[in-house]
Amino acid sequence: xxxxxxxxxxxxxxxxxxxxxxxxxxxxxxxxxxxxxxxxxxxxxxxxxxxxxxxxxxxxxxxxxxxxxxxxxxxxxxxxxxxxxxxxxxxxxxxxxxxxxxxxxxxxxxxxxxxxxxxxxxxxxxxxxxxxxxxxxxxxxxxxxxxxxxxxxxxxxxxxxxxxxxxxxxxxxxxxxxxxxxxxxxxxxxxxxxxxxxxxxxxxxxxxxxxxxxxxxxxxxxxxxxxxxxxxxxxxxxxxxxxxxxxxxxxxxxxxxxxxxxxxxxxxxxxxxxxxxxxxxxxxxxxxxxxxxxxxxxxxxxxxxxxxxxxxxxxxxxxx
Numbered sequence: 064x065x066x067x068x069x070x071x072x073x074x075x076x077x078x079x080x081x082x083x084x085x086x087x088x089x090x091x092x093x094x095x096x097x098x099x100x101x102x103x104x105x106x107x108x109x110x111x112x113x114x115x116x117x118x119x120x121x122x123x124x125x126x127x128x129x130x131x132x133x134x135x136x137x138x139x140x141x142x143x144x145x146x147x148x149x150x151x152x153x154x155x156x157x158x159x160x161x162x163x164x165x166x167x168x169x170x171x172x173x174x175x176x177x178x179x180x181x182x183x184x185x186x187x188x189x190x191x192x193x194x195x196x197x198x199x200x201x202x203x204x205x206x207x208x209x210x211x212x213x214x215x216x217x218x219x220x221x222x223x224x225x226x227x228x229x230x231x232x233x234x235x236x237x238x239x240x241x242x243x244x245x246x247x248x249x250x251x252x253x254x255x256x257x258x259x260x261x262x263x264x265x266x267x268x269x270x271x272x273x274x275x276x277x278x279x280x281x282x283x284x285x286x287x288x289x290x291x292x293x294x295x296x297x298x299x300x301x302x303x304x305x306x307x308x309x310x311x312x313x314x315x316x317x318x319x320x321x322x323x324x325x326x327x328x329x330x331x332x333x334x335x336x337x338x339x340x341x342x343x344x345x346x347x348x349x350x351x352x353x354x355x356x357x358x359x360x361x362x363x364x365x366x367x368x369x370x371x372x373x374x375x376x377x378x379x380x381x382x383x
Contacts, residue, residue: 067356067357068243068244068354068357068359069244071354071355071357072240072241072243072244072354075240075243075354076240076295077315079294079345079346080240080292080294080295080317081294081295081312081315081316081317082315082316082317082318082321083315084294084346085294085317085321085324085346088346088347089324089346092324092347093334096328096332096333096334096335096347097122097126097327097328097331097332099126099331099332099333100126100127101123101126101127101128101331102126102127102128103127103129104128104129104184104185104230104231105128105129105130105131105180105182105183105184105185105229106120106123106128106129106130106131106184106185106186106187106330107131107133107176107183107185107186107187107222108120108123108130108131108132108133108187108189109133109134109161109163109187109188109189109190109218110133110134110135110189110190110191111130111132111133111134111140111143111189112132112134112136112139112140112142112143113139113143113298113299113300113319114296114298114299114300114319114322115189115237115293115296115298115319115322115323115326116132116187116189116190116323117143117146117147117319118318118319118320118322118323119187119189119323119326119327119330120132120143120147120156121146121147121150121151122320122323122327123327123330123331124147124148124151124153124155124156125150125151125153126331127153128153128155128331129155129156129157130147130153130155130156130157131157131159131176131183132144132156132157132158132159133159133161133172133190134158134159134160134161135160135161135162135163135190136160137158137160140158140160141158144156144157144158159172159176163190163192163209163210163214163215163218164192164200164206164207164209164210164214165200165201165202165209166200166202166204166209166213166214166217166376166380167202167380169214169217169218169221169380170217170221170377170380170381172218173217173218173221173222174221176222176225177221177222177224177225180225181228182225182228182229182230183222183225183226183229183232184226184229184230184231184232184233185232185233185234185235185330186218186219186222186226186233186234186235187234187235187236187237187326187330188215188218188219188234188235188236188237188272189237189326190210190214191210191211191237191239191265191268191300192206192207192210192211192265193207193261193262193264193265193300193305194206194207194259194261194264194265195261196259196261197254197259202380204253204376205252205253205254205255207254207261207264207265207268208252208253208254208264208268211265211268211269211271211272212252212268212271212272212275212373213373213376213377215236215272215275216275216373216377217377217380219234219275219279220279220374220377223283223286226286227283227285227286231287231336232285232286232287233286233287233288233289233329233330233335233336234276234279234286234287234288234289235288235289235290235291235326235329235330236272236275236276236288236289236290236291237290237291237293237326238269238272238273238290238291238292238343239265239266239269239292239293240292240294240295240345241262241265241266241269242266242267242269242270242272242273242292242352243352243353243354243357243359244263244266244354244357244359245263245266245267245269245270245359246270246358246359246360246361247267247270247271247274247359247361247365247366247369248267249365249368249369249372252369252372262305270359271369272290273290273343273352274361274366274369274370275369275370275373276288276289276290276341276343277341277366278366278367278369278370279341280340280341281341284340286340287335287336287340288340288341289329289335289338289340289341289342289343289344290342290343290344291325291326291329291343291344291345292343292344292345292350293317293322293323293325293326294317294321294322294345294346295312295315295316295317296316296317296318296319296321296322297313297316297317297318297319298319298322301316324346324347325344325345325346325347328347329344
C-alpha cells in the first residue's frame with residue numbers, strides 16, 4: 064500500500080467514517096424511507112449475533128420481517144435471538160448454525176435452505192473474518208479467503224434461484240472502506256506469497272466483494288445487488304482484530320446501530336432499489352469505489368478472472 068493511499072484513506076476516514084460524520088450525514092436522511100412494514104418478507108443475515116449483524120436483525124425485526132440468523136456459535140446466536148425477540152416482540156426469528164470458512168458446508172446449508180423455505184427476499188452478507196496469521200480450513204483453503212470471498216460467493220450464487228422466485232429480491236454485502244487502499248489482485252488469492260498481513264488481506268477481500276457485487280449485478284439483472292461501507296464501527300470484531308486502532312479511535316467510532324443504518328436502508332426502503340444495481344454505498348448514498356489518483360482500478364479481464372476462479376472453486380464443492 065502506498066504512503067499516498069494510506070494517508071488519503073485515513074484523512075477520508077477521519078472526515079467521513081466516524082460517529083460525527085454519521086451524525087452529519089444523517090441530517091440529509093429521509094426519515095420516511097425506513098417507516099415501512101416488511102411483514103411477510105424474509106431476510107437472511109450472516110454474522111447476526113453481534114455488532115452490525117445483530118443491529119441489522121433488530122431493526123428489520125422491529126419492522127416485522129422474518130429473520131434468518133446465520134451464525135457460527137450456537138450459544139451466542141440463541142442469546143442474540145432471545146434479545147431480538149424480547150425487544151421487538153417478533154418471534155419470526157430463526158437461528159441457523161454455519162461456519163462460512165467451511166466451504167462445502169456453505170453449499171450444503173444453502174441447498175438445505177432452498178429445500179425447506181419457499182422464498183427469500185433479502186440476503187445480507189455481513190459475516191467476515193480478519194486473521195492474525197495464515198491458516199487453512201479443512202479443504203486446504205486460506206481461512207479468511209474462504210470466509211470473506213468464496214463463502215460469500217457460494218452462499219449468494221446458491222441462493223439466487225430462491226431469491227429470483229421471491230418478490231423484490233435484494234443482496235447486500237457489508238464491505239469496508241479499507242478496500243479503498245487495495246487494487247484487485249487475483250494472482251495471490253490464497254495469500255501464499257509474501258508476508259501475511261491480516262488487515263491488508265481483509266482489505267483485499269473487501270475489494271473482491273465489491274468486484275463480485277458489480278459482476279453479479281450484470282448477470283442477474285432481476286436482483287438488486289449492493290455493497291456498502293458501514294464506517295468505522297465499535298464492534299467486538301474490530302476490538303479483537305485491530306486493538307490499537309480500536310483503542311486510539313474508540314471515542315470516534317460509530318455505534319453498531321449507526322453502522323447498520325445503510326444496511327437496513329438498502330434492505331427495506333423503496334428508495335434504495337430506485338438506484339442502479341451493483342453500486343457501492345456509504346451513509347445511504349452511492350459513492351466511488353476508488354480514492355482519487357490512487358490507481359486502484361482493475362481491468363475487466365482481471366475482474367472476469369476473479370469470477371472464473373470463484374466459479375471453478377465453487378464447483379469443486381458441489382455434490383450431485
